[in-house]
Amino acid sequence: MSEWTGELELDTERIQDKTITENLYFQGAFKIMRPVYSHHSGHPSYYILNPGGGYLDGDTYRMKITAGTNAGLTLTTQSATKVYKTPNTQAYQEAEFYLGEGSYLEYLPDPLIAYKDARYLQKNIVHMSKGSTFLYSDILTPGWSPEREDFSYDCLRLINEFYMEGKLISYDHIKLNPGEQPITGMGFMEGYTHLGSFIVISDKVEPGLTDRIYDLIQQEDEDVTIGISQLAVPGFTIRILANYTQVIERIITKVHHLISQEWFQTKPGSLRKY
Template sequence: MEKLTGTLALAIAERDGKSVPANTYFQGALKVMRPQYLDDSGQVVYFILNPGGGYVGGDVYKIDVTLADNAELLLTTQSATKVYETPNNEVRQETEITLGKNSLLEFISDPVIAYEKARYVQQQVVHMDKTASLFYSEMITPGWAREQDGFRYEQLLLKNQVYMDGKLAVIDAFRLTPADGVLHDIGMLESFSHVGSLLVVTPSIDETFVHDFQEVLKQEFADLRFGISLLNVYGFSARILANSTQELEQFIDFCHRYVRQHCFEKSPLLLRKY
């Protein structure tokens, strides 16, 4: 049995219109802050912490999140995930998410910052009921390198799979290997240095919603390169290219606010982290 650097298990239940922790367990270099309620909707908010300050070679992290029927959780990180040099073994993080009927998970991740000679593999599997809703975001930014060009990490692989009612509905894999020499080619990062991804699955999204939302984004973010794809199930995925973390954060925050208002019927939340 492999040794885990950090493990986190979080189960949320719904009681009398309020989402509450049913089980919370963490060990090693992962933990969560106390539950918070930032509005009167009953949705619970948790911040994930890494007391170790960063990921190093050979680290293995496992996260398990379960939402019971009608439970609502906003899960976010307290700071960026810093992946340092991994001379021998890659860093791996595996996340498994289970969403019950009419549940809602909003998972807002801070950037993954990959430093020189870093190798990082992130795998996430979501099992959700067809009535559940998911908003998930992730960002990748280049970390410090001796040559100061920001692209000296060895490999980043981020893979997401979504199963709906037991059937594979969405698979999205994103792999960056600067040594291949194609990082700035068309279809990759091109002239940009930062990349973000969104995955939104909820019954209220259809082709009309995605078309209208895309037009709104074109007006708001004319200087960014982004694309939105309608999923085979109700929802969409998006990829965003930018040249700063702030640009990505602004784009994702705008999308989060828009989806919360138009799909989840919730007011915007201000997540104070700094």
């Protein structure tokens, strides 16, 4: 018996022009659907399901995803991840990603919704090899509460560790703790309710790209606050404060399109499922 509420392992490899599933295992409250190959491409999209419908008190989830040499894949979820109240023990998820040389892995899950009295810790640990590319996004949204107050959740912590050939190259730790912090105020959420992040690490990122992305996201006319900065290695992080999930999704999609257009002269398929 596994001690995890949900467990998922996926290994992929590239055979000629196609990335295929080499090994797949899941148990408990994690499931993965058959990959979708859009428009004759060899690039699969995998959708993760959480049959339990949400993360509960003390739940633990674990996934391990491997992209073989030159493999390319997209990993997403079928719907938002919901974290419900955790009176005793926080919910926890850890994900490990292994990227072989020249591989391309996108992990673009739906938003995370944290409900009243929820506590959640998430760790992504990304092991990259030479010439690999990793794209990651997350969107944190406050769930509905009977009192209609925002930020009724207790604490969200998201940690991202990135290693290149075994060396730590970036470490990202966002902590939102409405239980203890004046969360709406200066230095915290600055009056906004939603927080989005988009992280791209790749040798293909050059300084001009972040300038072009900056110009693109400046055109956003909704009420948002956006920052973009280059990492210590070729790559960048974008952070977005906004009041609507859709606004953050739109900005991330725009940037994603720009990158796909510049690097592959393609438009990424729509991942949304409705």
